Amino acid sequence: MPHGITEAGFVKHAHLLIQEWEKWVRKKQWETAGRVATNALAWLNAIKVDGVNGNEADPCYEARILFHGLRDLANIARITSVPKWDRHPIAVEEVWCLAIDAEERVAATALALRDEYREWLKGIAAAAMQAIIARYGDGPYLSVGLSAEKYLCTVCGEDYRGCSHERGIWYDGVLCRRRMIGVKRRETSVVDNPKDRRCRIWPWNTEKSSEPGESMRFVARCMSMFELAGNDGETGKVVNLAELFSKPTQSIRAASDR
Amino acid sequence: MPESLDIALNRLKIKASQIDGVDVLVLPENVFTSDETLFDTPESVELAKHLKKQGVACKTSFDLQVETDVLERRGLDIWLGILWILREAVAPEAMEYIRMYIRQILPRIKSSEPPIVHLKIGIKRENATAELDFKGPPDSLDSVLQALKCPTELPKLGS
Numbered sequence: 001m002p003h004g005i006t007e008a009g010f011v012k013h014a015h016l017l018i019q020e021w022e023k024w025v026r027k028k029q030w031e032t033a034g035r036v037a038t039n040a041l042a043w044l045n046a047i048k049v050d051g052v053n054g055n056e057a058d059p060c061y062e063a064r065i066l067f068h069g070l071r072d073l074a075n076i077a078r079i080t081s082v083p084k085w086d087r088h089p090i091a092v093e094e095v096w097c098l099a100i101d102a103e104e105r106v107a108a109t110a111l112a113l114r115d116e117y118r119e120w121l122k123g124i125a126a127a128a129m130q131a132i133i134a135r136y137g138d139g140p141y142l143s144v145g146l147s148a149e150k151y152l153c154t155v156c157g158e159d160y161r162g163c164s165h166e167r168g169i170w171y172d173g174v175l176c177r178r179r180m181i182g183v184k185r186r187e188t189s190v191v192d193n194p195k196d197r198r199c200r201i202w203p204w205n206t207e208k209s210s211e212p213g214e215s216m217r218f219v220a221r222c223m224s225m226f227e228l229a230g231n232d233g234e235t236g237k238v239v240n241l242a243e244l245f246s247k248p249t250q251s252i253r254a255a256s257d258r
Numbered sequence: 259m260p261e262s263l264d265i266a267l268n269r270l271k272i273k274a275s276q277i278d279g280v281d282v283l284v285l286p287e288n289v290f291t292s293d294e295t296l297f298d299t300p301e302s303v304e305l306a307k308h309l310k311k312q313g314v315a316c317k318t319s320f321d322l323q324v325e326t327d328v329l330e331r332r333g334l335d336i337w338l339g340i341l342w343i344l345r346e347a348v349a350p351e352a353m354e355y356i357r358m359y360i361r362q363i364l365p366r367i368k369s370s371e372p373p374i375v376h377l378k379i380g381i382k383r384e385n386a387t388a389e390l391d392f393k394g395p396p397d398s399l400d401s402v403l404q405a406l407k408c409p410t411e412l413p414k415l416g417s
Contacts, residue, residue, distance in 0.1 A: 161320040
């Protein structure tokens with residue numbers, strides 16, 4: 001059960017944590033900076049800000065977005081500090097997705113971040129993506145069309161099409177979102193301009209096929225279950241470099257036969 | 259009753275009495291195909307909500323108890339489905355609200371190129387209809403919607 005905290009107390013402590021994160025970032029101590037962010041997320045999971053108008057954004061939700069983003073950025077900086085990281089497929093895939101996550105989170109948070117920091121944070125993600133694009137190009141991507149039998153509203157539990165709630169608005173402390181129920185895959189395309197750039201087809205996951213009627217075989221992520229503020233109770237983790245760089249790439253045949 | 263609207267309502271088994279007093283109808287984008295499942299799109303669902311919020315007497319196929327799924331594509335295009343303006347007098351404000359809706363959602367689309375908007379729109383008039391099947395960039399749609407505020411000059415497409 002989360003314990004209550006005043007709004008002033010929340011703001012003060014959140015800013016202290018941001019300053020703590022900045023301190024380690026200035027020293028390029030990415031691992032420690034990442035831990036500050038995961039500890040902040042653990043703290044946010046244990047508290048509830050008292051007296052917040054239920055029809056306004058929950059400050060804990062916004063702070064969760066920010067600290068998930070700060071953890072992502074610390075992880076990107078940590079991975080990209082390894083020489084020749086961009087020649088390691090697993091590291092490239094990890095950095096690509098982290099950079100997209102971080103970009104979306106830093107853009108979405110309205111919490112007081114100093115402007116120069118916001119720009120600098122965006123720069124970390126953008127530089128990592130540019131390094132990848134310079135070496136491997138931009139795309140292609142896998143794009144999957146999904147249909148849902150129902151489109152439930154997280155506020156009232158009724159079909160979103162028939163209720164009066166609006167996506168992205170808070171109602172009595174609940175954020176209105178659309179939840180797809182009875183999902184079916186309807187179409188799959190290879191595109192250059194996807195909605196979700198996490199679903200990238202990487203060169204090392206592509207091979208010419210010798211099967212009759214099949215010119216190419218590849219494996220790629222077809223969708224991501226990304227949550228801006230993370231899933232309930234999730235703090236994420238600081239990346240383990242030894243583990244990441246020792247991961248072998250899976251053979252395409254084995255992955256596509258799964 | 260305009261022919262294509264008639265076909266759509268027949269397919270959806272919607273009776274004329276069900277749309278009494280309705281000014282704007284938002285229909286599944288594949289209503290004119292032989293697809294077994296009819297689809298709303300997230301953008302058409304949100305557009306209908308936006309129109310209702312602005313006070314337009316708008317109904318969707320879901321409101322009229324037609325069984326439809328929602329099709330979420332993973333591309334960047336904007337699929338607005340089929341809109342029928344059933345009362346010509348509301349056309350100017352409806353067009354303005356559609357333009358407003360597109361202006362609202364555009365900043366959320368992260369792409370170096372403008373997305374393609376897909377929209378079929380029909381305006382029912384006393385003795386004729388104006389129908390448009392649009393597929394193009396938001397800027398062009400904006401100009402078209404601006405023109406559609408006064409639809410008397412528009413011929414019926416395909417005629």
